[in-house]
Structure formats: C-alpha cells, structure tokens
Amino acid sequence: MTATVAAAQNLDAGKSPAKLFAEGCATCHRSPRGLAKGRFSLTLSWFLKDHYAASFDSAKALAAYLESADASPPRGAAKPGAKAPRPPKPTQSR
Template sequence: MAVGAAVLLTGAVARAQNLDAEKPPARLFADSCASCHRSPRGLAKGRFTLTLAWFLRDHYTSGPDSAKTLASYLVSVDDAAAAKARPAAKSGKPAGTSRAPRPPASVTGR
C-alpha cells in the first residue's frame, strides 16, 4: 500500500532526455569531439557511414540518432575535401598552369 501511494504521489515516471537531439552536426562535433580533434577532416578515414555510426554509438555519442548524424557529417567533410583535391590531381598539372606554353627565350651572348 505504501509503495502504491508513493508511486501515485510522485506522478509520472521521469524520462531521460537526449541532450544531443535536434543539434546540427557541426555543433555535435564541437560539443563532443573538438576537445581532442581540431577538425572533423580525416576522422571518417574512408569508413562507411553505417560502420562509423556504430562505432560512435558504442563509444562516444548519447544515442543512435546523434551517432548517425555525426557519422554522416564526418563522411561529408571527408568527401568534400576529396572532391576539392580531385580536379588538380586528375589534370596532371600543378594548379595555376592552365596557360598556353610560351616559346623558349632567345639565348644571347653566344
């Protein structure tokens, strides 16, 4: 009887809150990762989003939703960096050498 009265007096059961819910990915990184990592670049290391999310969920984030969000963000940062580097690497020429070649200069004094 006493236990029943205690339950009725306390009202609804307290729910746990996910403090990371609704946070943008960059904010999740800043709150969770920035103390050890300067930048999100390179943290995905070519992993698939799903396996990275599993790793983050098990070790660093407060739940599966924030792990998925953070994993997608880390992969997108690496994809963007790789896309920036690709055009220069594909052309075979250093950046800024798109001009037509000049004729050789004349040699004087011979």
C-alpha cells in the same frame, strides 16, 4: 510513499552534427576531416553510438557529417571561377 521515475533525456536532441562535433569531438580533433576516412558508414555510426553519441540517430547524423567533411574540397583549394596561376615564361636559348 510515491516513487519518482526519472525520464531519460537525449542530450543530443535538436543539435546539429556540427554542434555535436564541436561539443564532443573538438577537444581532441581540430577538424572533422579525415576522421571517417576508410570507415564504413554503419560501423562508424555504431562506434560513435557506443562511445560518443546519446542515440543512434545522432550517431548517424555525426557519421554523415564526418563523411561530408572528407567529400568537400580542402581549405585553400581552387574555387570555381578563380584565376589559374600563370605558367612560367619559356626561356630562350642562345
């Protein structure tokens, strides 16, 4: 009688943090912005490992992705080289 041993697979292996977010988080969260706000990187990584990621490495990568989303300017923010809006014209008193 031979026993077959199933090898554990890391289902997150080779996936970018953005893909991990899209596959595991986007169901409930439309955007990664704000999800890491006020959290320490290590505790966020542990939480993600315990609840969402298949390995601590993928949890760390996902935590870094969430943190970087908060570091980048929000959509619609002024871009470098963009024209600033004109100030209103002064009113003349009579």
